[in-house]
Amino acid sequence: MNNPRKTFFSKRTILFFTCLLIIFIIIQFIRPEIKNPPVTGDLQAPAEVKTILKQACYDCHSNETQLRWFDQISPLNWRVAQHIKEGRKVLNFSEWGNLAAGDQKAKLWEAVNQIQEGAMPLKDYEMVHTSAKISANQLTTLKNYLLGTVKPSVYNDTSKINAADKQYKKWQDNQLSPDNLPVALNGITYIPDYKNWQPLSTSERFDNNTMRIIFGNDIAVKAVKNNNIHPWPNGTIFAKVAWAQIVDKDSTIHTGAFLQVEYMIKDDKKYASTGGWGFARFKTPKMVPYGKTALFANECMNCHRPMKNEDFVFTLPIKH
Amino acid sequence: MKSIKYVLLAAIVLSMYACSNTPTIAELTNPKAALPSSFNFDQLGLKAITTFVNKKQGTTSTLYGNPLALKTAIAGTNQIVAGEVFALVTWKQQTDAHWFGANIPGNLQQVEVVKSTPTIEKPLAVSYARYEGKGLTLNSDTLNNQDRIKYILSQKPAIMP
Structure with a gap:
């Protein structure tokens, strides 16, 4: 009377699955606390925009997280809790009021760009929360909303002209550069030589009314020439300079006051934790280092992450 | 035999995946904006002076100059001296x-x-040349040359501390 099934479910197998079940039950008591703190200042946007953001982003980017039953099963909920914690830190629509107007604007454009590049919503989240998926039409709705908020620079903006003129006079007299070389909190020193490098591209940013030149050092220029940019070689440095916009009477947009210079320095060992790139931003002609702690580079990485396949570089260099 | 088949199949699937994820050089650079290498632009030894965007024409330009051109442009005297080179790429x-x-x-x-x-x-002569299109072929039309020289020389450099 030997039943082959009996040998299939051997004692060992039963023991193994029983242990697994017991562990599964035990870990149900190890639960991260996922709270919804009060909403202090929610994002104000048209209803159709808000609906999309609520359905696709609010679970991790607001204090109005809605957990489904499957989000609450350990060990899945450990990952869910981590996502929410990190998500809220980067972008929290419930504490929108805490951000300065300029930062609010920048965050929204960044968010829509992350959606466009397919980096958000996170793929594994989207897989189980199918309602979070953003359709092409919904993306268009978000983009049109942003386009509607754009305020193009105008002719004869005296405050912008004055700010530029003031800087320009100092620059002519060699009085504009900082006396010493400021150092960012992650140890990257301001590199004044950027202006002698070659432009790899330029950019008119209508999302934040700036003009930009992206410079590359000799290693970068050579890498472009030799098609050796995937990955970019160690020693590559980019300097992206941003200016305010000044519009003349013929609707030509010129560079105005100097706003900032941002660097990306390639060293796959030294900067392994941030995609092999060292990031730094120096603001105003005084070159004030950006960031409150050395972790500011995480912010840079969050924005550059969708460009992982492009070695984290947004710029499409032009061969000269 | 069967296992070899599976390994092969897996290899093909993996390589297809890898190919679709690695962008080509054309995707990583901006080929339609590239200057033909035969133009030898980099041999001119120029630096960026400024960039501007003409919204009416939907164009974007970068003005380059040799160190002397940059120096006189910053000074803003509008007095051209011998030995200046400007290049305006649009x-x-x-x-x-x-x-x-x-x-x-x-x-x-x-x-x-x-x-x-x-x-x-003359102690000082200012020459103007315009190269057009993807191949940058010389256009010998001289109609607006003086206006273009004036326009290029009147550009204020971008502030680079």
């Missing part, structure tokens, strides 16, 4: 595929070169 604008909110150079439109040199007859 592209049609295109939307930035990687950043919604930005316009970047698209098709290369033209390169204009202004040079000041002493000649036998």
